[in-house]
Amino acid sequence: MDGRGETGDDWGPFGRPLFEDPSARALSRVGVVDVGSNSVRLVVFDGAARSPAYFFNEKILCGLGTGLSDTGHLHPEGRKRALAAIKRFQLLAEGMNLPQLSAVATAAVREASDGAEFCSEVLQQTGIELYVIDGEEEARFSAQGVLLGWPEANGLMCDIGGSSLELAHISKGQVGKRVTSPLGPLKLVDVPGGKKGLRAEIARVVDDLAEQMGTDHKRLFLVGGSWRAIARLDMERRGYPLSVLHEYRMTPKSLATTLKWIEEVDLEAVRQRTGTSAARMALVPIAAQVLKRLVRKFRPKEIAISSYGIREGLLYEQMPQRLRKRDPLIEACLFAEKKDARNPGFGKALFAFLSPLFKSARSADLRLIKAACLLHDVSWRAHPDYRHEVCFDNATRANLGGLTHEERIFLGLALLHRYKNNRDGSRFEPLFDILPEQTLAKAEVLGKAMRFGAMFTVSDPTKLATLKWYPKKREIVLSLKPGANDLFGEVAEARFLALAQALDAVPAVKNGRQTPKAL
Numbered sequence: 001m002d003g004r005g006e007t008g009d010d011w012g013p014f015g016r017p018l019f020e021d022p023s024a025r026a027l028s029r030v031g032v033v034d035v036g037s038n039s040v041r042l043v044v045f046d047g048a049a050r051s052p053a054y055f056f057n058e059k060i061l062c063g064l065g066t067g068l069s070d071t072g073h074l075h076p077e078g079r080k081r082a083l084a085a086i087k088r089f090q091l092l093a094e095g096m097n098l099p100q101l102s103a104v105a106t107a108a109v110r111e112a113s114d115g116a117e118f119c120s121e122v123l124q125q126t127g128i129e130l131y132v133i134d135g136e137e138e139a140r141f142s143a144q145g146v147l148l149g150w151p152e153a154n155g156l157m158c159d160i161g162g163s164s165l166e167l168a169h170i171s172k173g174q175v176g177k178r179v180t181s182p183l184g185p186l187k188l189v190d191v192p193g194g195k196k197g198l199r200a201e202i203a204r205v206v207d208d209l210a211e212q213m214g215t216d217h218k219r220l221f222l223v224g225g226s227w228r229a230i231a232r233l234d235m236e237r238r239g240y241p242l243s244v245l246h247e248y249r250m251t252p253k254s255l256a257t258t259l260k261w262i263e264e265v266d267l268e269a270v271r272q273r274t275g276t277s278a279a280r281m282a283l284v285p286i287a288a289q290v291l292k293r294l295v296r297k298f299r300p301k302e303i304a305i306s307s308y309g310i311r312e313g314l315l316y317e318q319m320p321q322r323l324r325k326r327d328p329l330i331e332a333c334l335f336a337e338k339k340d341a342r343n344p345g346f347g348k349a350l351f352a353f354l355s356p357l358f359k360s361a362r363s364a365d366l367r368l369i370k371a372a373c374l375l376h377d378v379s380w381r382a383h384p385d386y387r388h389e390v391c392f393d394n395a396t397r398a399n400l401g402g403l404t405h406e407e408r409i410f411l412g413l414a415l416l417h418r419y420k421n422n423r424d425g426s427r428f429e430p431l432f433d434i435l436p437e438q439t440l441a442k443a444e445v446l447g448k449a450m451r452f453g454a455m456f457t458v459s460d461p462t463k464l465a466t467l468k469w470y471p472k473k474r475e476i477v478l479s480l481k482p483g484a485n486d487l488f489g490e491v492a493e494a495r496f497l498a499l500a501q502a503l504d505a506v507p508a509v510k511n512g513r514q515t516p517k518a519l
Contacts, residue, residue, distance in 0.1 A: 074108060
């Protein structure tokens with residue numbers, strides 16, 4: 001399959017353009033089948049064009065690449081299971097009224113002597129044409145998946161599959177040099193010589209990769225199910241309270257402790273506690289040996305987990321540069337506001353109204369403040385008694401790109417305070433401990449600012465009042481414009497006072513040209 005549409009342009013596995021209008025905010029629903037050496041997965045993307053969400057996501061661990069090194073063929077049982085999974089996916093796609101599924105196949109299918117035969121069988125029985133990519137393409141797509149989530153990513157992407165491992169440089173929104181290697185657990189399990197032979201083979205290949213790619217990389221971006229399983233074990237060992245794998249960060253020292261712990265712990269017991277599948281956990285010990293050698297050789301300062309990879313990279317491949325430059329977080333929040341808020345568009349006005357409170361904020365903080373304003377009302381359908389909890393859960397666990405765990409918690413806490421003044425006794429307290437006290441205080445100020453601004457008026461607050469913040473004098477002044485006095489009722493006043501208290505400030509209200517009057 002060459003992926004060419006009617007115009008002769010190469011659209012890869014999609015065979016058609018997905019982003020015909022670069023100004024569009026929404027993505028037309030699209031389904032991608034990823035036929036890997038270990039798993040076969042269907043993902044249906046929907047939502048914001050720059051930050052697609054998962055409308056549907058199903059994975060079957062088929063083990064297509066099991067025994068490939070010895071036989072040269074796809075695993076017979078794995079092949080049957082993969083075909084059955086793809087048949088199911090095709091029927092599901094028809095039920096969702098999707099366009100033709102786009103399918104990509106990686107190491108096992110491209111290396112097996114019967115890979116082409118399998119592709120023909122899939123085409124004949126489902127009508128789906130598998131787009132078989134080589135190792136360098138796989139590395140590029142996976143690296144682009146990382147860029148979809150983190151436009152500013154800078155470091156070395158490392159994607160582990162069942163039968164291969166790919167590396168790619170990422171810098172300034174571009175994918176640089178990339179290589180592929182046979183360091184997949186399904187291949188390494190067949191290496192002769194026991195544990196000693198396995199370690200020697202891993203060391204030999206990793207040393208060669210380091211020679212090709214260099215070792216001057218501050219960050220490793222890990223892509224692939226085996227890496228995510230190891231990260232989940234790291235969380236378990238540490239007692240880490242936020243079980244969101246995307247953008248989870250590990251230091252080399254912490255990871256080394258976990259990799260040693262994996263060698264000593266009862267993996268079956270841990271598997272049950274973490275909800276990891278038996279098939280995935282069986283590959284973890286070998287993947288851990290690979291990761292240990294990679295970290296030792298490449299010496300990164302930090303290791304980050306990416307839940308985005310080849311499937312997201314296929315979408316990024318088609319994005320015009322204009323779309324790529326948009327902030328995935330803000331785009332996702334704009335989409336959510338338009339879809340779920342009571343008054344779409346109010347978030348932008350709320351941000352403008354509150355901006356004087358955050359004049360000294362860094363650009364990184366301003367994007368979080370803007371995101372919070374856009375999301376401030378999207379959970380309004382939740383029961384009022386639990387709305388603050390729903391807000392926190394949504395922010396910390398939602399499919400939002402471009403957010404560190406600390407930023408997720410900051411955003412969630414600000415939205416919690418949008419609906420509730422006090423957070424004492426919250427069931428989320430273990431998560432609050434991830435943030436320093438100063439950051440907790442900033443989130444509370446933002447939340448209480450939104451709590452006041454969002455109820456002061458249902459229209460644009462900037463047309464009715466202005467806020468001024470004097471940090472040296474510790475004074476906050478609300479200036480009401482003509483005709484707005486009656487909007488500043490008892491509830492509005494109480495919320496303005498709560499904001500002043502969070503700022504440790506003296507509140508004052510100014511009517512027309514009057515001198516500010518302290519409350």
